[in-house]
Every structure is written in C-alpha cells, then in structure tokens.
Amino acid sequence: MSAKERKQEADACKAMKPFGFTQLQVKSAIKELLPLYGGSWELIKDSKYEVLLEFLLSKNEEEDKVAKSKPKVGKKCSTEAPKNMVEVLPLALPAISSDSEDSQPLLRRSRRRQQTDKSNPVMMQTSVGKVQDNENERPCGSQCSFNAEDMEIPLVRLLPWHQIEKASAFKKKSNLQLVESTVERVGCVAGQSSKSFGEEIAESTQLHGRNAVNDAKLLSHEGYEEDKCKKVDSSQIDKLFCHKRKRSLRSASRQEKGKTPLKPHGVVVGGGLTSDLGTAISCLATIVEPKKEQIPASELDEVPLAVVHPETVEKQTSACGTIKAIPYVEDVCKGEERVKIPLVNGCADEELPDFLYISQNFVYDKAYVNFTLASITDRDCCTRCFKDCLTCCMPCACANRTGGEFVYAPGGLLKDSFLEEIISSQRFKRPKLIFCRDCPLERSKGKYEPKSCKGHLERNFIKECWSKCRCSKQCGNRVVQCGISVALQVFQTPEGKGWGVQTVNDLPRGAFVSEYVGEIITNAEMHERNIQSRSGNKHIYLVPLDADWYTEGILEDEKALYLDGTLYGNVARFINHRCCDANLVGIPVEIESPDHHYYRFAFFTTREIAAMEELTWDYGIEFGEQDHHQPVQAFKCLCGSSFCRDINR
Numbered sequence: 187m188s189a190k191e192r193k194q195e196a197d198a199c200k201a202m203k204p205f206g207f208t209q210l211q212v213k214s215a216i217k218e219l220l221p222l223y224g225g226s227w228e229l230i231k232d233s234k235y236e237v238l239l240e241f242l243l244s245k246n247e248e249e250d251k252v253a254k255s256k257p258k259v260g261k262k263c264s265t266e267a268p269k270n271m272v273e274v275l276p277l278a279l280p281a282i283s284s285d286s287e288d289s290q291p292l293l294r295r296s297r298r299r300q301q302t303d304k305s306n307p308v309m310m311q312t313s314v315g316k317v318q319d320n321e322n323e324r325p326c327g328s329q330c331s332f333n334a335e336d337m338e339i340p341l342v343r344l345l346p347w348h349q350i351e352k353a354s355a356f357k358k359k360s361n362l363q364l365v366e367s368t369v370e371r372v373g374c375v376a377g378q379s380s381k382s383f384g385e386e387i388a389e390s391t392q393l394h395g396r397n398a399v400n401d402a403k404l405l406s407h408e409g410y411e412e413d414k415c416k417k418v419d420s421s422q423i424d425k426l427f428c429h430k431r432k433r434s435l436r437s438a439s440r441q442e443k444g445k446t447p448l449k450p451h452g453v454v455v456g457g458g459l460t461s462d463l464g465t466a467i468s469c470l471a472t473i474v475e476p477k478k479e480q481i482p483a484s485e486l487d488e489v490p491l492a493v494v495h496p497e498t499v500e501k502q503t504s505a506c507g508t509i510k511a512i513p514y515v516e517d518v519c520k521g522e523e524r525v526k527i528p529l530v531n532g533c534a535d536e537e538l539p540d541f542l543y544i545s546q547n548f549v550y551d552k553a554y555v556n557f558t559l560a561s562i563t564d565r566d567c568c569t570r571c572f573k574d575c576l577t578c579c580m581p582c583a584c585a586n587r588t589g590g591e592f593v594y595a596p597g598g599l600l601k602d603s604f605l606e607e608i609i610s611s612q613r614f615k616r617p618k619l620i621f622c623r624d625c626p627l628e629r630s631k632g633k634y635e636p637k638s639c640k641g642h643l644e645r646n647f648i649k650e651c652w653s654k655c656r657c658s659k660q661c662g663n664r665v666v667q668c669g670i671s672v673a674l675q676v677f678q679t680p681e682g683k684g685w686g687v688q689t690v691n692d693l694p695r696g697a698f699v700s701e702y703v704g705e706i707i708t709n710a711e712m713h714e715r716n717i718q719s720r721s722g723n724k725h726i727y728l729v730p731l732d733a734d735w736y737t738e739g740i741l742e743d744e745k746a747l748y749l750d751g752t753l754y755g756n757v758a759r760f761i762n763h764r765c766c767d768a769n770l771v772g773i774p775v776e777i778e779s780p781d782h783h784y785y786r787f788a789f790f791t792t793r794e795i796a797a798m799e800e801l802t803w804d805y806g807i808e809f810g811e812q813d814h815h816q817p818v819q820a821f822k823c824l825c826g827s828s829f830c831r832d833i834n835r
C-alpha cells in the first residue's frame with residue numbers, strides 16, 4: 187500500500203470514527219469496497235464517505251440479523267435501552283408511502299436510518315426520559331418516554347389530491363400534502379417552519395404523551411427531507427381546514443409576503459399537532475377558496491387605524507327588492523381588532539349602529555376589578571413552563587382549575603368533552619342553577635328577602651395562561667386573549683332582528699369566535715341603566731358576570747358585575763339570541779384575575795358552522811310576563827328555533 191493510500195485509509199477511519207466504527211471495521215470495508223468501485227478512492231470519498239458509511243451500516247445490520255436469528259443462551263446484562271422503549275423513527279420509517287423503502291437498496295435504508303437517529307432527540311431520550319414526580323406542574327419541554335407496546339403504527343399512503351376537496355387550489359401555492367393511514371385519514375404538511383427539526387420532534391413528542399404516539403409515523407415523501415419532519419394531529423386536520431388562529435394567520439401572512447426567510451420543513455403524520463402545523467393548515471384555510479370579504483392574510487399585520495363611517499354607498503338591489511343605497515362599513519372595529527369586520531348589506535333606511543368599538547373591557551366607574559400580580563399565586567400560574575403548556579407531558583398548574591386537564595386541544599379548538607359538558611348543562615337538560623344567599627340582582631330591586639334569588643347558571647370556567655406564566659405567548663393555552671381571528675361580518679338580518687353577525691368561512695366545532703366586550707358596570711349601575719333604557723323603550727345589551735355570586739354571603743355591589751356592550755362594545759354586541767340550539771355558547775374565561783367576580787366571557791362554536799350562517803347564542807332569557815326580574819329585557823323572539831321559548835311570539 188502506497189503512502190497516499192495509507193493516508194486515504196487513515197482519513198476514512200477518522201471520518202467513520204464518530205459513527206462508532208473501529209479502524210478494523212473500516213479497513214475491512216474498504217478492502218471489500220475498493221474493487222467494487224474500480225479502485226477509485228474518489229467515489230468512496232464522495233459526499234463525505236457516504237458510500238463507505240452506508241456500506242458499514244448495512245454490514246452492521248446484516249450482522250445484527252444473523253445474531254438475532256441465533257438461539258439465545260442465557261440472559262445477558264445490557265446497558266442498551268430496554269426493547270420496549272420506543273424507537274420512534276426507525277419503526278416509523280419502513281412503511282412510509284407507496285414508494286416503499288423496501289424497493290430501495292439496503293445501503294440507502296441504512297443511511298436514512300442513521301441520519302434520522304442522529305437528528306432525533308426523541309430516540310436519544312427514550313431510554314433515559316423520565317416522567318417527573320410532581321403531578322401538578324410539569325415544565326414544558328421535559329422529555330417523555332413511551333412504551334412500544336402501546337404503539338400500533340399504521341401504514342400510510344399518500345392521498346391523491348383530486349380526492350381531497352378543495353385541495354388543488356392550495357396545492358399550487360404550497361407544499362402541503364395530505365395522506366391517509368390505515369387507521370384514519372391524516373394530514374401531512376410540508377409548510378414552513380422556523381424551528382429546528384429537533385425542536386419540532388421534541389415538541390410533538392411531548393405533545394403526544396404516552397398514548398398518542400399510537401399512529402405516529404414520519405413520512406418520507408419525494409421532494410422533502412425526511413429529517414425535517416414533524417407530526418400532526420390527524421383528528422384535527424379536517425377541522426383545521428376551516429380554523430384559523432390569529433398567530434397562524436400572522437405566520438401565513440409572513441409566509442405569503444415572503445417577509446421572513448423561513449426554513450422549509452418536511453412531511454408529517456401522526457398523533458399530535460404543533461402550533462406550526464396549525465400555521466401550515468391555516469395557510470390552507472386562508473388560501474383555499476379565498477372570499478372577497480375575507481381579509482387577505484397578508485393584510486393582517488397592516489390593519490389601518492380606520493375610523494368607522496360608511497365608506498361606500500353602493501347602488502344595489504337590496505333584500506327588500508328595490509334599488510337602494512347600501513351602506514358599507516369596511517371595518518366596524520376601526521382597527522381595534524387584528525381582523526377587519528365589515529358591516530355589509532344594510533338597507534339605506536336602516537340606522538347604523540351607534541356605539542364605540544372597544545376590543546377589551548373597561549371599568550365604567552365603580553366596578554372593583556383587581557388585576558394585581560400579587561393576587562396570582564403560584565397555584566394560579568405556571569412558574570416552570572416555557573414554550574407551549576399543551577405540549578407538556580403533564581398538565582401544568584394552569585390546568586388545575588379545569589380538573590387537571592387543559593380544555594384546549596392543540597390547534598386551539600375546545601376539547602369535545604369540555605364543550606359537551608357545557609352545552610348539555612345549558613341546553614336541553616334542565617339548566618343547573620345555583621342560588622345566592624343574598625342575590626345582588628334582587629337586592630338592586632330593593633328586595634332584601636333571602637331566598638329571592640331566581641338562580642344563576644352554574645358555569646365551568648376556561649383558565650388560560652397569562653402574563654405571570656412562564657410559557658410563551660404562543661402557548662396553546664392562550665386562545666381568547668389572542669383576540670378574534672375568524673372572518674366575521676355584521677349584517678342586516680332578514681327576519682327583523684336588526685343587525686347580526688355571520689361567519690365568512692366555515693367554522694369547526696369548538697372554535698373561539700369572539701369575546702363579549704363592554705363596559706364593566708356594577709349591579710347598581712346596571713339597575714340605573716335598566717330603568718333609563720326601559721323608560722325610553724330601549725334595550726341594553728348586558729351580560730351578567732354572575733358565575734361566582736353564590737359563593738359569597740353578601741356580595742358587595744361593586745363586585746357584582748355586568749358587561750354592558752350597548753354604548754361601548756365589540757362585535758359580539760351584534761350577536762343575536764337563539765333559544766336552546768344556538769351555534770355559539772358563552773363560556774367564562776379566567777385570564778388575568780383568579781378572582782371570579784370578574785372574568786372574560788367568550789363565545790365558542792357548539793357545532794360546525796357553514797360560511798355565511800348567522801352566529802347566535804342563547805341569552806338565557808325567560809320570555810313571558812315574569813321577565814321583569816331579568817337584567818336582559820325580553821323581546822318578541824324571532825330566532826326561528828323549533829325550541830323557541832317565547833310562547834307569545
């Protein structure tokens with residue numbers, strides 16, 4: 187062997203050392219390889235000794251197989267990971283697509299496996315990952331270990347685009363690919379990500395927890411690098427087609443504008459959804475079937491501070507059948523929200539609503555609302571989380587208030603179980619009422635008798651992470667506080683209910699639509715306003731924050747609060763009432779105050795809602811003669827529901 191060859195051999199040994207191959211192994215491999223490559227060192231050295239590495243790996247694999255096929259004699263101690271600890275990626279890889287790996291030479295298989303192993307923190311962690319003891323609070327980002335016995339990995343095949351409704355329009359503009367598994371249809375995204383592969387895998391692993399690796403599988407797909415894969419939540423895909431969250435739209439807008447040079451990332455399948463996937467899917471929702479009225483995602487970052495006034499007056503045929511001037515307000519929010527909400531289709535003789543748009547609640551005067559950091563104890567916030575609390579192996583302290591589980595699923599939709607409980611407690615079943623010992627409402631009418639309380643709906647709360655929490659602003663347990671992200675319109679209802687709100691796009695079940703925003707007023711202030719409005723035969727748009735009234739003996743007046751959206755409010759003040767089967771439900775949300783005298787009130791969809799459907803919620807009004815005890819004045823109900831409670835309509 188010449189000095190040059192010796193040098194080349196030494197270099198090869200050095201290059202293979204980090205992969206754990208001994209000099210002896212490398213030299214023997216070179217001996218076998220060189221004749222096959224016509225003695226060309228150049229070919230062996232090519233792509234950082236790719237050929238040599240593959241050869242060594244395949245030899246290793248062959249040796250393993252031979253060793254395994256031999257009968258075992260006795261039991262050996264081993265420092266290796268127990269075999270029931272998941273090796274997520276290698277298990278996932280062989281059944282990737284119709285372009286099965288089996289058709290590829292062994293060398294390529296081995297190389298792929300090695301690459302994945304190197305870059306996969308999950309694999310490295312599985313044998314050492316430890317579930318922490320503290321059940322109450324688990325920092326985000328902690329690693330989990332999985333049990334391979336729980337895993338049942340489905341075969342996955344790519345789904346032709348023509349089988350996917352609405353997909354083709356998107357395909358042209360994106361890298362998204364849907365796939366189908368033997369278990370169920372799953373989504374697969376090749377979008378954009380600014381995260382490293384390591385981060386993504388770590389996140390999705392944490393997200394899945396022990397069981398959810400069930401259908402986890404990383405996909406190999408032409409054109410994408412498999413080592414940049416991540417998983418998505420198959421159950422969410424269909425829903426997410428229609429669901430856009432604010433930050434997702436923001437990313438989408440950045441992506442569309444090409445503002446941020448994001449790294450491409452690969453294809454995904456499996457049992458969990460990370461926020462970035464939300465982004466990619468949301469891009470789909472944004473791009474598929476763009477509607478004229480929908481605000482292009484690219485404009486979301488640049489909502490001008492518009493003033494509310496009828497910008498355009500078009501001549502059109504109105505619903506009334508005559509040619510009329512139709513006022514059109516481009517954005518009733520005047521830039522207060524991150525989305526524009528136009529007011530459309532009004533009749534010229536219809537009065538434009540007279541109110542001031544605000545996107546967050548304001549104390550009118552006497553209401554006592556306490557937002558102090560001191561009032562939030564460590565039991566009310568997550569002190570050890572970072573990033574996304576939803577991806578923790580165990581729910582953090584912020585889930586304590588909701589029975590130790592987060593109410594949001596990754597992607598921002600409410601979990602079915604939580605939503606179902608709320609809907610059924612308010613709807614067809616007899617609503618569960620709780621009674622105050624000294625009801626502020628009755629007190630305001632001058633009735634001091636105990637037992638006069640007519641009852642208040644017992645309500646489950648959503649608890650979101652907040653500023654005292656250590657998780658990121660992008661944490662999945664922050665939905666309502668991020669504001670409206672769905673495209674809405676204020677429109678003139680044809681039934682004569684006045685203005686109403688409709689959704690521009692289809693909405694999935696459990697999606698956040700809007701908070702009810704208004705002035706925070708006290709019980710006495712409400713009473714005064716009610717007297718005034720009734721004398722002027724006007725209605726005020728009130729929501730009582732009465733979820734916690736029953737807990738106090740005598741609740742001070744400035745702690746018995748209401749939201750009044752009549753003069754100051756957001757788009758929710760336009761949402762009309764529907765008896766029993768409304769498509770929205772109002773849920774109390776604890777964000778900045780653990781004290782439930784004040785909370786936010788947010789609307790979520792009770793079912794899938796089609797584009798252009800009117801959004802409604804059940805005001806909880808008792809229609810009939812006895813309505814004078816209610817803060818919300820009854821009206822002749824035009825909801826059209828077959829469960830309408832207004833017998834006099």
Ligand SMILES: C[S@@+](CC[C@H](N)C(=O)[O-])C[C@H]1O[C@@H](n2cnc3c(N)ncnc32)[C@H](O)[C@@H]1O
Pocket residue numbers: 539682683684685686725726727758759760761762763764821822823824825
């Ligand atoms: C919160 S506001 C809703 C927006 C209102 N339609 C508007 O034009 O400003 C409540 C008022 O809307 C009307 N409204 C809401 N739901 C109704 C229904 N189902 N039937 C008749 N009127 C309704 C009533 O006048 C009620 O006082």
